[in-house]
Amino acid sequence: MNSIEYQIIAIGASIASISFIRTLRENNNVEKVLLVHGEDRLPYKRTKINKHMVRGFDKEEFRIADELWYADNNVDLIYDRVINVDAEEKVVSTKSGKVYSYNKLLLATGAASVIPKVLGLDNDEIHGVQNAHDVDRVLDTCSEKQRFLIVGGGVESVETADQLIRKGKQVILAGRTKFPLQKLFPENLLTVLVNKMHQKGVKLFSGVSVNHIKKQGDSYMTSLQGETIEFDVVIACAGAVPNTELAIKAGLKVERGIVVNEYLQTSDKDILAAGDVAQHARGIVTGLWHSAEHQGKLAALNVLGKPQKHTLPPYRLKTEVFDLFMFSGAYENVMPGVDEAVEETYGDICRTMYYVEDRLNAAVFINDKDRAKVYQQALFERWNKDMVNEQLPLPPKMSFAFGASLA
Structure with a gap:
């Protein structure tokens, strides 16, 4: 069967794929991209889905971009499911029977819910x-x-x-x-x-x-x-497992996820992987929206011949549940007995800041939502204790222009 030719194909319409395409265009790449999406709606913000079960949502509500964006960026978006990747022939085959050839391929197939085996239930x-x-x-x-x-x-x-x-x-x-x-x-x-x-x-x-x-x-x-x-x-809600089936069929190295190097390359130099499906150094699979977005950017820079090394940012989580705003940043780095833990409470704000050699190593808090971006900056820049107390005091200052400027 004759294949339809594309220079670049992305499989899986996640934020990693969208970031990949966006970065290509921001760097003046104009080659048509094929984006293969196996779901029934435009690529969407997955992190919004289970947070809006109360009121429900329509198919377009959490889309990352509208249809015009794909047309304007020379993207052929097709709703189909890829069933095979032939790395030797450099072609992908879909459920509808189509075959597409590529020069560079991005696997951003995400992860699926772990459904545990429970005796008595199908x-x-x-x-x-x-x-x-x-x-x-x-x-x-x-x-x-x-x-x-x-x-x-x-x-x-x-x-x-x-x-x-x-x-x-x-x-x-x-x-x-x-x-x-x-x-x-x-x-x-x-x-x-x-x-x-x-x-x-x-x-x-x-x-x-x-x-x-x-x-x-x-x-x-x-x-x-x-x-x-x-x-x-x-x-x-027992976790998620990377969707590695296509990588296995392609003969790529797979462990927990698709094994990639610091430039998001798989064991095949013309196939990259990014997002929840990619496994990084030390066996890490991030499972994070912002991390997937960053990886998509780095994968595109690799394709463009402008490679940048991937470094794992501090893990950070923000969620609003049971009338609480909860933030966790780099808590996995905390070593009891090594980190100095500073617990503070003011009104309904509770936080614990962790320091190593006077530098912020991790931060967790409840109900200090307006300053969340400042906590993130403090973690990324590893502020010392004096700067934390100056820029993130408890009680918070009445006016907080510093944090507002980061929005």
């Missing part, structure tokens, strides 16, 4: 919230359901619990750790979160695994810590 009885299709399915099939069991203790599980509570649902959250978000915040801040969740009616089970669920009619039941729990819907 996989299709367990819902995920990783992408728009997942959340649409929850909204469509579970609108009349009332009792939800969420399995997992990470960000998606807490955000989903918050949204379901806002919808007036009953929520049970069961996680393996002592606290939800335990990898992102210290215990003093997590206690605030847990108290808020209890006040809102969430039933929490900590340090548990859900291994067996019994179906009874249209509902389910299980036993947790000796208590029988009944519910109507199971949602798994």
Whole structure:
């Protein structure tokens, strides 16, 4: 079969792909790009999806760019699913039967929800919230359901619990750790979160695994810590796994994700990978929106012959749940007994700042939303303690022009 020729193809319409194309154009590259997108809507901001379950959303609401942007940037956007990559022949094949050839290929296929094996349930009885299709399915099939069991203790599980509570649902959250978000915040801040969740009616089970669920009619039941729990819907927020199937078919090196070097190249120099599917040094898969955006830019610079090395930025998370604004920056870097932890509280603001040799190493806080960009700058620039106290004092100054200038 004859192939349709493109110099550059991107698979997966994530922020990594959009950033990749944007960077090409900003650097005066005008070659037509083929962007293959396997979903049913324009590329969208995935991080917005499960945060807006209360009111629902239409297909265009969280789009990264409108249709005109793709036309203006000489992008052929097709809604199809790539089923094979032949790295030797440098062609990709789609579900619709089309074959496209490339000179450079970007794999930005993202990640999929981990659906755990639970005795007594089929996989299709367990819902995920990783992408728009997942959340649409929850909204469509579970609108009349009332009792939800969420399995997992990470960000998606807490955000989903918050949204379901806002919808007036009953929520049970069961996680393996002592606290939800335990990898992102210290215990003093997590206690605030847990108290808020209890006040809102969430039933929490900590340090548990859900291994067996019994179906009874249209509902389910299980036993947790000796208590029988009944519910109507199971949602798994047990993490995400990189979509590496195409890389495996292409014969690329794959471990947790698609292994890339510091320039986002895979084991094939003409194939790059970026975003949630890429595995970096020390086996790191970032799973972060801003990181994926940055990686897309670096992949484009590589294609343009202007390579820049990829360095992992500090992990930072911002989320608004249960009437709390929560920020975690570089908490994974904290070493107990090495970092100096400074805990401070003022009104409803609680924060812990971590220093190594008088330089800011990590920062976590609740309810200081207006200054979040300044905390990020402080982390990236590793401010010393005096500068933190000057620019991020508690209590906050009445007027904070410094932070506003960063917006």
